[in-house]
Amino acid sequence: MPRAEVDAYFASRPRGSQIGAWASAQSQPVPDRDALERAYADAEQRFSGADVPTPPAWGGYLVRPEVFEFWQGRPGRMHDRLRFRRTASGWERDRLAP
Numbered sequence: 001m002p003r004a005e006v007d008a009y010f011a012s013r014p015r016g017s018q019i020g021a022w023a024s025a026q027s028q029p030v031p032d033r034d035a036l037e038r039a040y041a042d043a044e045q046r047f048s049g050a051d052v053p054t055p056p057a058w059g060g061y062l063v064r065p066e067v068f069e070f071w072q073g074r075p076g077r078m079h080d081r082l083r084f085r086r087t088a089s090g091w092e093r094d095r096l097a098p
Contacts, residue, residue: 001060006058006059006060009060015052018052019040019044019047020040021058022043022046022047022052023040023042023043024036024039024040066085066086067085067086069081069082069084069096080095081095081096081097081098082094082096083095083096
């Protein structure tokens with residue numbers, strides 16, 4: 001997404017979530033919970049009394065799905081399959097044969 005949109009979205013997040021974004025290198029291993037808590041406290045202190053800026057590595061993707069399918073297994077292969085497709089007038093739903 002364009003940086004301006006990323007920044008606007010980040011600014012709309014709760015302050016705790018903004019601080020958490022600075023405290024956490026998302027999906028990276030951490031030694032323990034205390035390390036996360038210390039990193040959060042450090043970030044909280046760093047931005048005390050100030051707006052929290054968007055971290056440089058923080059970004060986003062805009063996903064616009066065209067089709068969703070929900071599948072529920074049933075006995076005898078008589079599964080339920082519901083498909084939702086985006087159309088010009090909204091979403092249409094149909095049922096698919098298993």
